[in-house]
Each structure stands twice: as structure tokens, then as C-alpha cells.
Amino acid sequence: MNENLTPQDVVIPLILLLSHTLLAIIVIARRGLREREPRVFVIYLACAAVWLLASSQNGLVGIWPAIPWQRVAVYALIVTGVLFWDFARAFLRGRSLVAGWVPAGVAVVGLALSDGGLFVVPPVQLPGGTRTLSGEELVSLLSAAIAALYAVTAIVTTLVEYVRRPSPLHRNRILYWWLSTLALVAGLALVFSPSEPLDLPGVGFHWLGGALLVYTIMQPQLPNIGTGLRGAVRYVLVTLLPTALALGAGLGAIYIGSQTPGSPLQVTENLLLGGAIAGGFVFLFYRPLSKLTHRAANRLLFGHSYETQAVVREYGQAVTQTLSLDEMAATAMETIDRALGIRHGALLVVEESSHSEWWLQVVGAGEVELEQESLVLSAGTPLADWLVKRGDPLHQYTLDVDPRFASMDDDERQAWRQLGMEVFFPIRKSDSFVGLLALGLRRSRRPYSTAELSLLETLADQTAVALENASLFDNAQRRAEQLALLNEIGQVITTSLDLAPALDLITDRTGSAFPGATGFIFLADDSEGGLVLESTFGRDAPKAKVVRVKTEQGLVGWVVAQKRAIVVPDPSRDSRYSKKIEGKLAPEAKSALCVPIVSQQEVIGAILLASPSRTALGPAELNLLDSIATFASIAIDNARQVAAREDSLRKQVAALRIEIDGIKRTEHVAEITDTDY
Template sequence: MSRMGRDEATLSEDQKQLNNLLSILPGMFYRCHNDPEWTMQFVSEGCLDLTGYQPDDLVNNNRISYGDIVHVDDRQRVWDVVQAANEANTRFTVSYRIISADGEEKWVWEQGLVMPAGENELSQVEGIITDITELIQTEQALSEREARLRSIFLAAPVGIGIVSNRVLLDVNDRICEITGYSKNELVGKKSTILYPSQVEFDRVGVEKYKQIEEEGTGTVETQFKRKDGQLIDVLLSSTPIDPKDLLAGVTFTALDITDRKQAEKDILDYTRRIEALLEVDNLITSSLEIDQVLAFIMTELEKVITYDSTTVQLLRDNHLEVVAAYGFPRSERVEGIVFPLESEFPNFEVITTREVLALEDISQAYPHFRTEANKYLSAEICSWLGVPLISKGNIIGMLALDRTEINPFSKDEIRLVTAFANQAASALENARLFSDANRRLERLTSLSLIDDSISASLDLRETLNVFLGQVVTQLQVDAADVLLYKPDTQTLEYESGIGFRTSVLQHTRLRLGQSHAGLAALERRLIEIPDLNRVETDFPQLPQFTQEAFISYYGVPLIAKGDIVGVLEIFNRTCLEPDPEWNGFLNTLATQAAVAIDNATLYDELHRSNENLVAAYDATIEGWARALELRDQVTEEHARRVVDLVIKLASSFDISGEDLTHIRRGALLHDIGKMGVPDSILQKKGNLTDAEWDIMRQHTTFAYEMLKSVDYLRPALEIPLCHHEKWDGTGYPSGLTGEQIPLAARIFAVVDVFDALLSDRPYRKAWSKDKVLSHIRQQSGVHFDPEVVERFLKIILVD
């Protein structure tokens, strides 16, 4: 009896541990008949949270069968998966939808095993069902919010362990996989072995046991330190074996959430980049060149809506003129077409009503337009959309989109094109107002945001080399490579590889659907070939491929934001027999590779865009300086002549980088304030009166007022505002003395006077170089900073 009592106690303790384990594991454990109704024999307490039904409701179909809970569209698929696993005598996994007691549709993931049946008995199915609705909903929400962006997070199996008195009593295989230790290396050791530090171990313990005392279960996010030293993020859930005796130990689960954490970071980074790109789009609309604006409209519109051809028509007096066209066989013939503002044309209705006009078949509503259009166009126009271009309350033209088949534009499409047209209208209007310098400057203020958004370039090849090293190591395969998808040519091209004996695959270039990788990309599915020798394949036809001696092959499509970005190929020289965990990890690696490729591509595109915009901005500044010189012929070429010498002199003060760039811009714009000086004074041939000099001296403050609101140019304002200040305080506009005057202005002042005295003026002839240098020496400590003069003279004498 004593032994029987001990056995019963042991059994009770085991049952208690099992119950504790089931209570902390997510989802529902079950045992059921292998019949179409999935008649339940046992259901865990997780049933209520998952389905809304009590366990007794499902057992023996008392209230409802589990088969009735499964979504009607998924029932046959679930049945087929389970029966296939039964025939193969393997475990099965399947995801499908259920309808809970309150009518809510949920997504669940099920894993189980069909148990052999006795004679004249139904076979039994045992397994676990977990709720993955939140994951599915998250993916759908991200897809809608970020232009069909989807980020796939695959849940890893849960690690399980038992701890008592800070000693690991037992762990499952998943804990070993997560940490890199063997079971023998963990069991019997202090649980601190799992943590990166004693501090983190103590923090988790305090928080965990506080939750256990208050709620019965403790859940904490922490980090484990793998055997190789790598830190991984885990979600740790703990429940006491005996709630009344915490010293009896706890059971815990450890869910590896490293991928989720990284994915969340990647999504946040991606969102910020998308927002930055949208900002760039807005900035591009501030281009000052009409041709650039029209080209942008033509290329960007294709990203918004599907159409066959489009035109931009600007209002010219009593007619509309096509100034840009796209999608026509001979676009040059379309540009320049004039549409009179007459009621026989749909353009007239768009302009007069200032409203969008969408026509399912333009020939029915406006037959005369169809007749006129046929004079210029080889293709028939059927469905038509006209959107007014309105800027600041004024209609400046319209945007027309054509389809060559009857395919009406939807309300969503019309909204998108209308929003785009508003941007296009603003861009076109800004280009037309090029002569308004102040307005241009305000438009350029936002360009400075681009400098802050780009910090470094991503080396995709280096990233892929590291990635492929992990693929080969973690999946224990012989070789792997990544083929990048080239949208322009719709081909897959070799980018990086590891583990190959020859270079035969480095020349890979495949069309979509061609070979195994092309098929994986085209059909967006895993291509699995356990034995290359038993199937027809392109590989053996390649020279040197037989030297590789590959047997197994896997091709995994790399998908980011819903788009194919490449294919991961895996090769092994023996037959692979992967389990579901191996496949799950392979998919996780594929997701990481897709994100890396997408991030690198996105960063490179943004970097190139920024470089082009900065170059365009500096070219615009030089254009302003040139425009001012053309107006003030007295100082023609002056700004450009002084720039190089100012840069050289500033460099002698160890000024470099952005500071030197601001000095260059300030030098180019030093006299921009003269735009506010009347021509009668600026171009006067004789000497100026005192009153005229008072006005002329205001050009420094005019420049400051014009440019101060431009964040991008604010660091360059020191020269336009202060280049007429003097060392002894007798200059203008503020009478600054000595080092109160910014160094940039002190440097520029010397070069400005040097160049001016060497040039003819209406009121005097140019001085000789010796006379000018003598004058500068005399003004050292009076007009000029002595140190600047000293360095300037050294440069001039060397030159």
C-alpha cells in the first residue's frame, strides 16, 4: 500500500504539472474521432477562449460539433490535410478559419497526429489548436496602410522548462534549439545560464514573482544568451507548480520573439522611409522647370492608376493646348494639339464646371471629339477621364486619361487621380511663377529635410554574404545563393552565393517561369526537389554542374511588400528530409532576405534622389546669381569670380564640409539683396547721391529678409548680411566690430574688395594688382581682419 500511495502521488504530481503546462500554453489541446464532425473526446480549458464554447459543449457533440465550427469554405481542405497525414503516418499542420460562439471569424493554426485505431474503431486525432487571428489581421492592416505592404511573422514552436530553486530540472528540445545548448548542458545547471547577466536574471525574477503573487502567472519579455554568445529576445511565461508553495518550482514557456522584434523595427524603419519618400514627392513638385514638372507628372501618374494614354492640357486664352503626352504611339504628334473651348468637346465641360468628368464611352457622349481625335490618333479612345488642374482657386488646365476599351474609371481611381491632379496643378503653377523669386525661395526650404533623411549607404552584397553564411550554417546545407529580380527586364540574376565548388551559377539569368527559380518567383511558392536526378531539370545541362554533385534543391520566393524581390536557392549534396520546423525557419530566413533587399534598394533610391535634388538646388542658386549679374551689368561675373578664391581662403582656416558649402552659397548670393534696389540706382552710370547710397546699403538687409525663412540657406546668411561690416565698426548694416563679425563675412570682405578694385566701374577705372594689394595691407585692422589679410596675401603671392 505504501508503494501504491507513492505511485498515486507521483501520478497526481505529473497530472498537476500537465495541467499547469496546459493552462499556460496558448490554444486548445484536444483528442477527437477522425470523422467529418471531429467528434471531441477531450478538450482543454483553452477551448472557451478560442471558440467561445465550454469544453463540455464540444465533447461528444453535446451542443455543437467542432466540424460545424470550422468555416464552411475550409472544411474540405482541413479534412484532406488530416487524411493525407494519416496515410503518410506523419504529423499534420494546417491553418484555417473557425466561427466562434459569438459569430466572430477567427484564424487558427492546428498541429496534430492521427493515432492508430483498434479493430472496428475510429482512429483518434490528438493535437493543439491556437488562435492566429491577430497575426492575420496585423498583416492585412499593414498591407492596407502601407501600399499593400505585408510583413510575414511565422510563430516559432514554444520552448518549455521546469525550474526549482533556480535550477533547471528539465527542458524540451525547443529550449535547446533556441539557446544552442544540449539538454545535458542545461539540466541541473543554474537557470542564470540562460541570461546575459545577473542583473537581468534578478529583474526578471522580481517582476515574474510579483505577477505570480498577484495574478497566478508571470509573463515577462527578456533576453536569453545563447551558447555562442548571441542574445535573443524571448517572451517568458511562468506558472508555479504549486500556487501555495512557490519553492516547489515553476514551469515556464519561452517563445523566441527575436524575429518579431526585428520585424517590428524593420516595419517602423520602412514606414519612416515611405513617409520620407512621400515628402520627397511633395518636394519634387516644387521644381522650377516646366519640362521637369511635366516629365514627373507623366512618369508618376502611372504609379497611381492604369490607363492607355494621358495628356496634360494647359489653358491658353480661349483654348486648351496639349503640352505633354504619354502612351501614344507617336507622342510628338499629340503635343501641340489645340482643343477649342466649345461645347462639342468634353474638355469644355471640365474647364467650365471645374469638376471631374468621367465618360464610359466618349463616342456616345461626344461624337465630334471622337472624329477630331481620330485625325491625330491611331488608336480608338473609349473610356475617358478629365480632371481640372486648379491652383489657388484658379483653373490652369486639365489632365486627361484615356482607355482604348470600354472600362469606366472607378470612384477610387477618380479620387486618386484628383489628388494627384491637385499636386500636378501646384507644381505647374509654381513653374509658371518662376520670376517670383521670394516664392521660389519658400518652396526650397523643405529641401534641407533631405540632408537629414540620408545618412549612409547600405552594402547589399555584404549583407547577403552574411545572410547566406547563416543559411548554410543554420539549415545545415552545402550551398546557397540569392537571385535578385530585375523588374525592368523581368529576369532573375545571380547576386551572391556560398558553398559552390565552381562558378557555374554565377552567370544565372532567368526569365520568370524559367527553371525552378523562375517558377518559384512566378508562382510565389516554394519549389522543393528532394532528388535532382529523378526529375527533369535545367541544371545538368549546365557545364561544370555535375562537379557540384548536388542532390536536393529548394527555391524560395523572396517577397517584400507584396512584390517579388528575388529568389533564395538552397542546394545540398545529399537528400534533405526537412521537418516542419526546418521549413518554418527557411521561410523566416526568406522574409529576412526580402526585407534586407528591399531596405537596401529603398535606401539607394532615396540617396540617388537626394543627390540629384541638391545638385539642382545649387544650380538654381547659381542661376539666381547669374540673373542678378545680368541685371547689374557693373558686377557681371563678379559673384562667380570670387567664389573659388573665397573657398580657398576659407579652407586655410580649416573650414570644410557643410560649413564650406554654406560659404560657397553665401558667396554666390552675397548681392542677392540688390534685387530690391531700383534699376535707376543699380544701373546708374555716375556717382550715387547720399540718399541713393542709403538705399543701396539696404541690399544686405534685403538679402536677409528674402532668405531668412529658408532653413536650407540660413547657415549661408552671414555673408549676404555682414559682408559690408568693417573691423573697426564703421561698416553696415549693424556696425559690428572685430570678431563680432562672422568669420565667413570677414573672409569674404577681403576677396570682395580685391575683385571689385581689379574691375572697371562707371565712376573709376580698374586698379593694378599691386595697388589693390597695397590698399588691402593698409586696411588691415581698419576695414579687414588682420589674420584674414595675412592668409589672403600668402595665397595671392603663391598664386
């Protein structure tokens, strides 16, 4: 150990090591290492600590002089730079790019080869010949340049994401990342400055940046920086401006009075009296001026230009006067838009529900192009627990960054993200979950304040009764349309005794009833057993080809064997799914229905319906398809009976012909034998 070490030479590295260790322990204790973001951050902290300790001017160099700390610092700096970039991507929920590690990998391999003596980095003379950089200095500069390149790339990446993401909550989180980075860089600049008194403040700044970054990772619900600044400005305005105005009015009154002939203030310079008059003005005018200032500040800084009671009253009257779900959604969004200035919104109405799932229909999305017009909430998932059990508002930002939703399926997360909404408010009636009020970004791009969220929760509660009435009306209309469809199919079936036209009508009407889906009708094969594909219909329907299905093979075989209709939210993950049948017929299916065609307790076929949308086919669609299958069984049964009768008649005719031919031959022989010859 170097005997010339000062206490500060030992304390600074020790503080750096302990501070980074403490931050890593906090992250591991609260978040663990299963997720990529905390895992990369902990590794970054470890590498950053090694680099800082190895780069300290005395510190470890004096404690363990045998270790080549300068070379360790070069390696650690490169790795720290690439980890900082990778952490920025993990922070933004981006995937790790292997290609991004290539420059750092090449640099580390080159250093290792140089240290192994395979080649020597030559000195380089600077332009002008003023100085020559040694090989060691050149390596240090190159490592610093590589680390700086990764740091700049990370900053540019966050800047691009800040511009690309319109959500104020996502932008606020990126602002915290920038503040943390600024504190880290400022701390490093102070630690490595030539002035020794700046070492401890530099360590403090650096640790503060790390602590703020840890807080950003640990706390999904971050206080909004913009809202905090506007709140501080409002506090200053509301506190100081009314006082200044009231005091100015009092002083003005004193001045005017002192200039007025005969006024008591003209003949006296009593400061106590002047102070009492000014204080009286402040007492009289402070409260009304404070209210006016508060209202003006709210409108100017937060965009509050509505009366809460008036909005609640107007909204309640508007939604209760409509019966159609589409009209109700449009009315609700218009009312909320006038008050808060929202870009768009929608109602998510529970169409069907069971003990394990809620099927939500998106109503009133307007001009937003949706990949899926319905969603599924599955019981036991974090999303269902939050919305159904807790009944709390949920921001899309929370879905994206909160660790409690890390286990969500990517398809499910994308299904909610494609709605383009900012916040979801559960709608409940008598403790029953009936839907969601979904709202997009505000036109001002400001986040929803606490008061606005409370107002919107009240509006969501008012929506419950109106939503139930509108749902009943909408269901009645849909049922009437389904009955008209079934009636049309029934009329054709009763007037047609041929299977081909009956199946053509069934496939045509079924395809119209389920737009975007592809259907397949299988019929029993009495000669070879099992089922054979008879016809196809719907979206991108392939041409009918010879496809045979054995009993209990695939979804179709299972339905035939069990004589049960099924809803399959994700066919490829269902144990009954067959790649040889459903995989070939509908490879892009994300949801499916399959119903048996039953006649006189005997399964004579099946109908398979597949959709590329995960939520397009649910219990309501299953009921309609089951009814269609019933009519199909009647058509098939009638056609088969007619075919059987025709076959019987043909056999009878053939038998009669044979019998007639026999009689004729007998008579002909008798004629021949009865002649004189």
C-alpha cells in the first residue's frame, strides 16, 4: 500500500463502492432480476463502480498498485458505455439489439489482443506536431470515444421516443431519465476535475443521479414534473398576487387620501394609521382576489374552464336520453370533449361474461382504425384484478411500465394498446362489472389531473344505468337481425329439397353474419367413416379440397366426439388444436368456433369458424352459429331423406324393369314354343 495516501484517497473510492452497492441492493430487493430493465441496471451499476474506482486518481492505484487499474478502467469504460445504452433501451421497453454490442465487442477483443502481445498500438502525432500520443493514451481516448458514442446514442434514442410518444406520462418518465443522466454526468465531471475539493460534491451529485434513476425504475407512478412546476407557479401567483394587489390598493388609498384637502391623512403622518388602512384593504380584498387569481391560474396553467356540477348534470341528462349504444357513446364523448378537450374516446361494453371471462365490445371509437373491435378480460390476470376487482382507473402508461403487468401476453397488451386510449375507467352497477369508459389524450397534451380523474370516475358511475338500458336495446336489435337471418335460412330450407342450394345459402348468409371470418362445413362420410370437408366460405376462404377428419382429431374431431360446441380464444395454444387440420385450413386463426351438426341424436357434420382477430368470435357468435347448425342439420337431413327416397325409387324402377323384361322374355319364349314349328 502507498504510504502517501491521504484519508480522502481511501474515503472517495469507499463511498463510491458503498453507494453503488446500496443502489443495487435496493433494486434487487424491490424488483428482482427477472425483468430485463432492473437486471441490466444492476449490471451497469457494477461496471460503473469498477470503472469509477479504477479511474480514481489515487485510491485503488495506491491501495493495490500491483493491479493494472488503468487498463481495467479502459475495459470497464467500454462495457459501462454499452450497458448504459442497453439500459436506455430496456427503460423504453425496447428489445436488446445484438448488433449494438458489436462495436464494443470488437474494441474489447482488440484490447485483449493488444494486451496479449499480438500487436502493439503505435503512437500517433497530433496535427501540427505539437504533441505525440502514446499507445496507452490513444487506447484511453478510443475507449472514451466508444463510451461517449453509446451515451450519445442512448440520449438520442430517448429523445426520439420522447417525440414519438404523445402520452404525457411516458414523456414525464423520460424527463426523469434525463434529469438522472444530467446529475450522473455532473457528478462525474466534478469527481474527475483537477480540483480536489470538488470530489465529495461530485460523489454526492453522482449518487443523487443514481438514486433518482432507481426511484424512476421503482416507482411507476411518478409525480408529473410539468404539473409540479405549474402548481408551484400557481401557488406563487395565488399567494403573492392577491396580497400585492390588496396592499397596493391600500397604499393607493393612503396616497390619494393624503393628497385630498381636509382628509385626516393630509394633516398626519401617522404610520400606524396608514398601516391599519393597508391591512384593512388586505383583509377585505385578499379572499375574493385569491379566488379570482386561483380560477384564472387554473384556466391559464391547467386548462380548467368548466364547472364540475354543471358537467355532471349535463352528462347525466345526455346519456340517459339515448338508447342506442353508438349514439350514447358519441353523446358521452362530445360532453366530455367540451369539458376537458379530449381527442377521442369509446365505451367498452360487456357483451358476454362467465365466471372466467368478460367479452368487451368497442363502441364509438370514431375514426380510430382498430385491429380488433372486441377484447377479452380473463379472470385471475393482473388486468382483470385491477379493473374488475379493484375498480380503479387504469392508464395505458401503467400497463406499459408497471411491473405488476409484466406477465401480460404480448398479444393481449397489443390489443389494448391499439385502442389508442390514455386511461380506462371501470363502469359498475350493483358491484357488477358492465364496461369501461375509455378516453384518449387531451388536446392540450397535458395529463389528466387528480380532480379531472375524480370527475371522470363520477361520470363513469353515471354511465352504468344508461349503459344497461342501451345494451338491452342493442341486444334486442341484434337478436332481431339474427332472427331475420335464421328465418331467411329456414324459408329456403323448407322450400328446397336439394342439399347443394341449401348449403350455398347457408354459407353465403353465415359469411355475411361473420365478416372477417373464414368458415368450413364438414359432413359425415358414411362409406369411409369420419368427416370430409364439403364447402368453405368467408374471408380469404380457400377452395374446398379433400380434407378428412377422424373422430377426436383436432377441434373438429373433438366437437364431433363430444357433441359439444366450443369457443377457442387462441386455437394454436389449445391442446385439441391440430396442425394438420386447423393449422392448414386457417393458419392465421386467433379465435375459433366449432359446433356439431346433429340430427336425431347423431352427429352428421360440423361447422368450423376461424378469425384472425383474437376477440372476434365469442359466446354471442357461438349461439348464432349453433342456431345455423340446427338449420343446416334440417337441410342435410331433408336432402338425405329425399336422396334415400330417390335411390329407393330408382331401385324399385330397376326391379320393375327387370321384372317386366323377364315377363316379356317369358311371353316371347312361349310364343316361339307354341308355334307349329
